[in-house]
Amino acid sequence: MDIVVFFVASGCAIASAIAVVAQKNPFVSALALLANLASLAALMLLLEAQFVAAAQIIVYAGAVMVMFLFVIAYVGPRGEIGGGVRKPWLVALSVFAALLIAVEVIVVVFGASLGAVASVDTDYGSPAAIGKALVTDYLLAFEVVSVILFMAAVAGVVFGTGGRPVRLSTEQVLAKEGESAVARRREASRAALDAARDSTTGESAR
Amino acid sequence: MSVGIPLFLGVSAILFTIGLIGVLLRRSPLTILLSLEVMLNAVNLSLVAFSRQIGGSDGQVFALVVMGIAAAEVVVGLGLVVAMTRRSMVLDTDELRTLNG
Structure with a gap:
């Protein structure tokens, strides 16, 4: 029974990981990553x-x-622009290096004699056991992770709010450029509106 | 337990390789971040597998810490993507060569 579950889950994990890497649309990639996480x-x-x-x-x-899906929705179709492929020798070199690491790890793992798997009681992996380890032996790591998460939240806000295009109010435009500039802008926007209306009515008549 | 630990480690190595190929070859920063998640999860799987091998909870605590760090990395990476979008830059890592020497 275990072996069936193992092969089904690992097959799903590998297939969805390939989908994450190969899909052009980042939205589909994110959904494939969800499947990957579930099988893991x-x-x-x-x-x-x-x-x-x-x-x-x-x-x-x-x-x-x-969060990923929100950002993908925010970015929109621009997220797909970088879907192209590199130079062929670069692709070949990257795949070769990656496969080298995979072969190395697999040879080491199956060549090493790991010995018998330890026998565990029913308490193993329970929230109580993990929580006890987190707040006793690994308290420092726990606290450091919380500080890092806080810093990351601050950094996300700083990155996300910078670079907003400045919009001037009418008073600021008046102070900067004078009365004629405002009149010119109004005229330009009215002309653009008229042009848009003309084109839509023309299309519907056609 | 009928499934051997080496099989889990092999699956972890294959997933890590797939993610690594994605990070090396894709050009969209969003897809690179998603491939990075695949790599981190592969390592998490091997940490949990080793933890089961020795019968302690250390590896599982390590996997939880990796999850926290991955969340922080995603926040910073997605913040950069949002900042690039707001400055209407092209979302292509090959185009970001201002600091290229």
Whole structure:
């Protein structure tokens, strides 16, 4: 039973990872990443890490992916512009280097004698056990992660709000350029409106 | 447990490679960030697998910390993407060569 679940989940994980990398549309990539996260959570459940699997679903699928989808929706079709491919020798070199790492890891993993898997009791991987480890042995790492998350939130706000195009009010335009500039702008916008109206009526008549 | 730990590590290595190819070859910053997530999750899987091998909870705590760092990295990366969009720059990593020596 375990082996069936393992092969189904790992097949889904690998297929969805390929979809994440290969899709042109970032929206489809993000949805494929959701499938990848879900199958990885199933693999973690096979390893009896219940709390990490639940956190994977809640933190990634619930929070991080929603943020991803919001930004992809905000960026819109501009996100697809960079879908092109590099020079052929660069592609070949990158794939070769990546496959080299994969072969290396697989040879090491299957060549090493890891020994017998430790036997664990039912408490293993439960929220209580993980929480106890987090606030006793790993308290410093826990606190450092919270500080880093805070800094990242500040950085996100700073990056996200900069560079707004400045819009001047009528008074500011008057102070800067004088009465004639405002009149000229009004005239230009009225002309643009008229042109737009003409083109739409012309199209409907046609 | 009928599935061996090396099989999990092999799946983790394959996922890591797929993500690495995505980071190296794609040009859209959004897709690069998504491929980075694939890589980080592959490493998380191997951390949990090693944790199961030795029967301790250390690897799982490590995986949770990696999740937190990944969330921070996504916030900064998406903030950069939003900033690029607001300055109406092209979302293409090959075009960002102002600092290129």
